[in-house]
Amino acid sequence: MSTMEQTSTRSGATAGSVLPALVPWAAAALLLIALPFVFQTGSSLTIMNQMAITIIFALSYNMLLGQGGMLSFGHAVYMGLGGFFCVHIMNWVEYDELYLPLPLLPLFGGLFGLFFAVLIGSFSTRRAGTVFAMISLGVGELIAACSIIIVAFFGGEEGVSGDRTMGPEFAGLDFASQQEVYYLTAAWLLLSAAAMYLFSRTPIGRIANAVRDNEERAEFLGYSQRHVRFISFCASGFFAGIAGGLFAINYEILTEENLNLVTSGGILLMAFLGGVGFFIGPIIGAIVFTLLQTVLGLYTEIWALYVGVLFVLTVMFFPAGLTGLLAIHIQPIRTGKIGYLYAPYAKMFLPVIAFILSAAAVLEILFHARHAGVGEEEMTLFWFTFNSQSAMPLIVALAILAGSFYLLRRFAPELREAWDEASHVESRR
Amino acid sequence: MSLVLVNLLDGLVTGLLLFMLCSGLTLIFSMMGVLNFAHASFYMLGAYFAYQISTFVGFWPGLILAPIIVGVAGALVERYGLRRVHKYGHVPELIFTFGLALLIEEIVQFFWGKSHMAFEAPDILDFAAFSIAGNAFPAYKVFMIFIAIGIFLVLLYILTKTRVGMVIQAALSYPETVQNLGHNVPLVFMGVFGVGTALAGVAGVIAGPVLGTFPGMAVVLGSIVFVTIVIGGLGSLWGALFASLIIGWLQTFAAAYNVGMADLLTAIGFEKPIDLSESAVRDLWTLTLPQVGPILPYLLMVLVLAFRPQGLFGKRET
Numbered sequence: 001m002s003t004m005e006q007t008s009t010r011s012g013a014t015a016g017s018v019l020p021a022l023v024p025w026a027a028a029a030l031l032l033i034a035l036p037f038v039f040q041t042g043s044s045l046t047i048m049n050q051m052a053i054t055i056i057f058a059l060s061y062n063m064l065l066g067q068g069g070m071l072s073f074g075h076a077v078y079m080g081l082g083g084f085f086c087v088h089i090m091n092w093v094e095y096d097e098l099y100l101p102l103p104l105l106p107l108f109g110g111l112f113g114l115f116f117a118v119l120i121g122s123f124s125t126r127r128a129g130t131v132f133a134m135i136s137l138g139v140g141e142l143i144a145a146c147s148i149i150i151v152a153f154f155g156g157e158e159g160v161s162g163d164r165t166m167g168p169e170f171a172g173l174d175f176a177s178q179q180e181v182y183y184l185t186a187a188w189l190l191l192s193a194a195a196m197y198l199f200s201r202t203p204i205g206r207i208a209n210a211v212r213d214n215e216e217r218a219e220f221l222g223y224s225q226r227h228v229r230f231i232s233f234c235a236s237g238f239f240a241g242i243a244g245g246l247f248a249i250n251y252e253i254l255t256e257e258n259l260n261l262v263t264s265g266g267i268l269l270m271a272f273l274g275g276v277g278f279f280i281g282p283i284i285g286a287i288v289f290t291l292l293q294t295v296l297g298l299y300t301e302i303w304a305l306y307v308g309v310l311f312v313l314t315v316m317f318f319p320a321g322l323t324g325l326l327a328i329h330i331q332p333i334r335t336g337k338i339g340y341l342y343a344p345y346a347k348m349f350l351p352v353i354a355f356i357l358s359a360a361a362v363l364e365i366l367f368h369a370r371h372a373g374v375g376e377e378e379m380t381l382f383w384f385t386f387n388s389q390s391a392m393p394l395i396v397a398l399a400i401l402a403g404s405f406y407l408l409r410r411f412a413p414e415l416r417e418a419w420d421e422a423s424h425v426e427s428r429r
Numbered sequence: 430m431s432l433v434l435v436n437l438l439d440g441l442v443t444g445l446l447l448f449m450l451c452s453g454l455t456l457i458f459s460m461m462g463v464l465n466f467a468h469a470s471f472y473m474l475g476a477y478f479a480y481q482i483s484t485f486v487g488f489w490p491g492l493i494l495a496p497i498i499v500g501v502a503g504a505l506v507e508r509y510g511l512r513r514v515h516k517y518g519h520v521p522e523l524i525f526t527f528g529l530a531l532l533i534e535e536i537v538q539f540f541w542g543k544s545h546m547a548f549e550a551p552d553i554l555d556f557a558a559f560s561i562a563g564n565a566f567p568a569y570k571v572f573m574i575f576i577a578i579g580i581f582l583v584l585l586y587i588l589t590k591t592r593v594g595m596v597i598q599a600a601l602s603y604p605e606t607v608q609n610l611g612h613n614v615p616l617v618f619m620g621v622f623g624v625g626t627a628l629a630g631v632a633g634v635i636a637g638p639v640l641g642t643f644p645g646m647a648v649v650l651g652s653i654v655f656v657t658i659v660i661g662g663l664g665s666l667w668g669a670l671f672a673s674l675i676i677g678w679l680q681t682f683a684a685a686y687n688v689g690m691a692d693l694l695t696a697i698g699f700e701k702p703i704d705l706s707e708s709a710v711r712d713l714w715t716l717t718l719p720q721v722g723p724i725l726p727y728l729l730m731v732l733v734l735a736f737r738p739q740g741l742f743g744k745r746e747t
Contacts, residue, residue, distance in 0.1 A: 142727035
């Protein structure tokens with residue numbers, strides 16, 4: 001578990017240091033309020049809503065993987081079940097069988113997620129590691145398969161849908177506009193993120209870290225590893241349920257897709273890309289992944305292939321994720337040695353860009369040449385239009401690829417030396 | 430009675446096919462502690478490679494060549510991917526194989542697209558081997574049964590009777606001691622991973638024409654394979670065989686008998702309500718056995734985990 005380092009090395013905040021600890025949260029709140037003024041279009045609001053929901057989901061996932069050392073392949077179940085339950089509540093509210101203002105709805109999604117987490121966690125948290133992963137996969141598949149046949153609750157293949165605007169008004173808002181939904185989602189995001197952060201600071205959150213790193217030692221200290229994992233699991237299920245409730249409000253429909261392995265795997269992907277060893281990691285992962293999905297998806301058909309390559313490379317070479325990649329620069333900055341890195345980074349910059357773009361170009365040309373229909377041989381790539389069937393573009397792309405690779409190999413020792421220099425700390429006498 | 434016999438044979442085919450995947454997976458797991466999430470993806474690769482080869486030279490060379498290519502690919506993945514991730518621990522290894530499964534699916538779509546491939550069984554096997562009370566049993570399925578049993582026997586022979594098998598078995602339990610005795614354990618690991626994935630490749634070649642060759646074929650079988658080895662007991666070859674056959678028969682019989690839940694409930698004395706449309710338990714009345722079939726393996730797994738966590742044949746607590 002060497003990769004999943006302590007979430008943060010600072011010890012618990014004392015009374016005097018509360019104020020500085022609040023600064024990032026205040027900044028986040030301001031940012032969330034300001035964002036709709038910068039990005040006003042409907043589609044960007046949609047993306048931001050999706051991001052906010054994904055962030056809550058990813059943070060709740062990281063309570064398991066990053067903080068508790070439990071690899072789950074079925075986390076979508078708790079979000080999905082919370083969401084399904086919320087759609088049913090929305091429908092009950094619509095037919096006046098229940099009185100509930102919409103902003104409180106995600107809380108009930110959370111409670112429903114918690115209920116199932118208690119149920120399933122009671123036997124699945126017995127062991128961590130591979131066994132936990134297998135059980136989570138089996139239970140996830142079981143519930144996803146059940147959703148097709150239990151029509152009364154899951155609505156079969158077409159899912160269940162509702163209408164968020166039919167409930168009682170809340171402070172004069174009926175949540176018909178995207179913007180109102182955004183602020184509701186943002187408020188829940190801030191609230192849940194803060195709650196999850198505080199959870200990681202409580203004694204139980206700390207012991208969860210201890211169990212993750214060395215379960216035997218935690219047992220000898222008198223903590224039941226199973227009990228500790230169970231509590232983390234339940235808390236995680238609760239927050240996943242909240243994300244599900246927000247999903248229900250935002251999209252007003254839930255289907256089998258919200259429960260299956262694809263969704264569960266996606267959240268693992270995001271959390272890991274962002275970096276599971278840091279509290280902020282899944283947030284970055286969720287933002288980057290959502291952007292990749294929506295923006296890259298506009299430009300290329302094979303975006304999922306790029307994401308897959310990125311993910312496998314991350315697991316192999318940067319298991320601390322994107323945040324880990326940024327975090328290793330903190331120490332050189334502190335010791336004032338970041339200057340050593342400027343020159344090699346500047347030298348590497350162009351070859352890296354050329355390498356990535358030419359690799360993508362090779363893939364795009366091959367893909368186009370293989371799948372384009374008759375008469376569609378023309379393709380446009382990086383503002384060049386050419387015939388993908390001819391060999392010339394491919395040769396050019398391969399030449400750039402080889403050239404940039406050669407340059408990278410040549411500059412690599414220099415960078416390594418600079419790194420050794422920058423990360424070297426003089427011992428104090 | 431004849432229907433039972435037909436279903437028994439069909440279930441045997443499904444079960445043996447599952448076993449060809451499970452045997453490799455369980456061998457890899459007991460040796461390296463890695464649950465290879467991408468195992469079913471190698472099965473898919475086997476089908477696609479065999480299809481590609483069959484378009485040039487026909488089915489039979491593909492049956493030999495495709496598993497070899499898949500096995501080499503598997504060995505390379507172990508050597509250059511898994512071995513690098515190994516130092517981080519088992520959870521990152523599992524995440525790596527999960528990523529690999531995603532990547533292989535994307536790569537397959539990159540080359541062959543999203544549609545079904547026209548991968549057909551060879552003409553020479555395209556006849557009815559025999560028929561039971563009017564139900565023809567295709568020769569291709571007989572061929573599948575023989576291939577699977579043949580592979581099982583060869584595997585059993587190699588593992589228990591040959592020197593290589595002895596080294597493998599010893600390396601399962603005491604890798605360090607075996608290493609100290611002068612055997613190249615990393616090479617053994619790479620070999621086992623390669624052979625395991627090649628077995629999955631064989632399964633893919635012979636299943637491709639029957640179950641279809643498409644990018645989703647790994648996902649369809651993937652989780653069932655995991656469920657099977659958990660039920661059989663992680664690391665147990667006999668457990669894998671037993672659980673594969675049980676699941677094969679469970680699924681075939683569930684699909685064949687259209688027993689409704691309503692019949693069952695009336696039989697034990699409940700009365701069917703006249704208006705079901707608003708009742709919360711309406712699904713309980715309309716369920717049929719073929720509908721429930723797909724979830725039976727998962728249900729069985731949850732039951733096994735609740736009452737016998739080490740699996741049916743497993744020795745260690747899982």
